[in-house]
Amino acid sequence: xxxxxxxxxxxxxxxxxxxxxAVARSEVDTRSRRREAQGHHADEELQTHxxxxxxxxxxxxxxxxxxxxxxxxxxxxxWFLDAGGExxxxxxxxxxxxxxxGHRTIDLAYPDGTRGQMRRLFAAANxxxxxxxxxxxCGDHRQRADLACVAHDPPTCPRSVRASVSVLSxxxxxxxxxxxxxxxxxxxxxxxxxxxxxxxxxxRPAPHPVFDLNLRVAGPDLREFLLQPQNGARGVAKRFFTVxxxxxxxxxxxxxxxxxxxxxxxxxNELPADAGHFGLPYFDHVLRGLRRSLPDxxxxxxxxxxxxxxxxxDGIVVVHL
Numbered sequence: 001x002x003x004x005x006x007x008x009x010x011x012x013x014x015x016x017x018x019x020x021x022a023v024a025r026s027e028v029d030t031r032s033r034r035r036e037a038q039g040h041h042a043d044e045e046l047q048t049h050x051x052x053x054x055x056x057x058x059x060x061x062x063x064x065x066x067x068x069x070x071x072x073x074x075x076x077x078x079w080f081l082d083a084g085g086e087x088x089x090x091x092x093x094x095x096x097x098x099x100x101x102g103h104r105t106i107d108l109a110y111p112d113g114t115r116g117q118m119r120r121l122f123a124a125a126n127x128x129x130x131x132x133x134x135x136x137x138c139g140d141h142r143q144r145a146d147l148a149c150v151a152h153d154p155p156t157c158p159r160s161v162r163a164s165v166s167v168l169s170x171x172x173x174x175x176x177x178x179x180x181x182x183x184x185x186x187x188x189x190x191x192x193x194x195x196x197x198x199x200x201x202x203x204r205p206a207p208h209p210v211f212d213l214n215l216r217v218a219g220p221d222l223r224e225f226l227l228q229p230q231n232g233a234r235g236v237a238k239r240f241f242t243v244x245x246x247x248x249x250x251x252x253x254x255x256x257x258x259x260x261x262x263x264x265x266x267x268x269n270e271l272p273a274d275a276g277h278f279g280l281p282y283f284d285h286v287l288r289g290l291r292r293s294l295p296d297x298x299x300x301x302x303x304x305x306x307x308x309x310x311x312x313x314d315g316i317v318v319v320h321l
Contacts, residue, residue, distance in 0.1 A: 044094035082232030101146035104189035132170035162198035
């Protein structure tokens with residue numbers, strides 16, 4: 001069953017947080033339309049505040065003073081925390097879909113086509129030992145009827161309604177940017193939109209198997225994760241990983257690869273080292289964010305009298321699944 005379709009039959013303990021995120025997404029759309037009607041624009045930072053405020057208390061968040069503004073961009077560390085204590089973290093920058101039908105843009109190559117901000121995002125994600133990603137603010141679906149998902153056309157596509165606030169893997173963003181050669185620049189925003197996952201879909205169960213090219217060298221625990229339905233933090237991680245795995249299938253056939261090991265609190269400590277065309281081992285990049293427990297510093301930073309935040313971090317978000 002496609003994610004564009006209605007909610008699949010599954011345990012319904014995820015429905016509450018999905019509804020909360022849907023209400024928050026609707027609030028962002030409403031406020032953005034109101035500002036535009038008054039001749040103003042809602043930037044990414046403002047929309048992030050609206051989203052988190054509308055989803056509180058299922059979303060807890062803290063915003064920090066920008067000490068290095070213009071150096072690392074607006075990096076927010078998101079953690080999806082489930083009732084069992086497992087969590088999945090992503091370092092996220094916000095981007096806004098701009099333009100009009102036939103002339104859509106999204107600035108993934110900032111500044112001036114150099115990708116400097118993207119490189120710094122990957123470096124910061126390495127520091128926090130989580131994957132890198134973007135949250136896309138795409139606007140009300142009625143304002144982007146020219147954009148279709150891969151399965152349905154707007155305005156009747158349920159996914160198009162949900163997609164006004166979406167999550168895009170930075171590895172997927174880097175790939176679509178690389179494919180957007182000069183005569184395909186207009187395709188960049190469309191491809192980024194299609195590769196993103198609506199935020200409220202991220203918290204749904206991930207029931208479908210992922211037949212990754214490196215499945216044959218995966219250990220038993222990792223194979224079970226990829227092939228069996230997943231809920232909670234593991235479901236979020238699997239949905240995030242699936243997009244990257246699908247891109248990997250479109251690259252050259254996988255060669256024999258070694259495994260890499262990681263220590264600490266990660267759920268998976270042995271992962272295929274294949275990098276494909278991504279330039280880094282994509283299993284490790286994503287699944288290092290899947291932890292058995294929330295890092296101690298997250299709880300400390302989210303408190304009202306929080307300690308000073310790490311340099312370059314603009315905010316932290318905890319989504320209670």
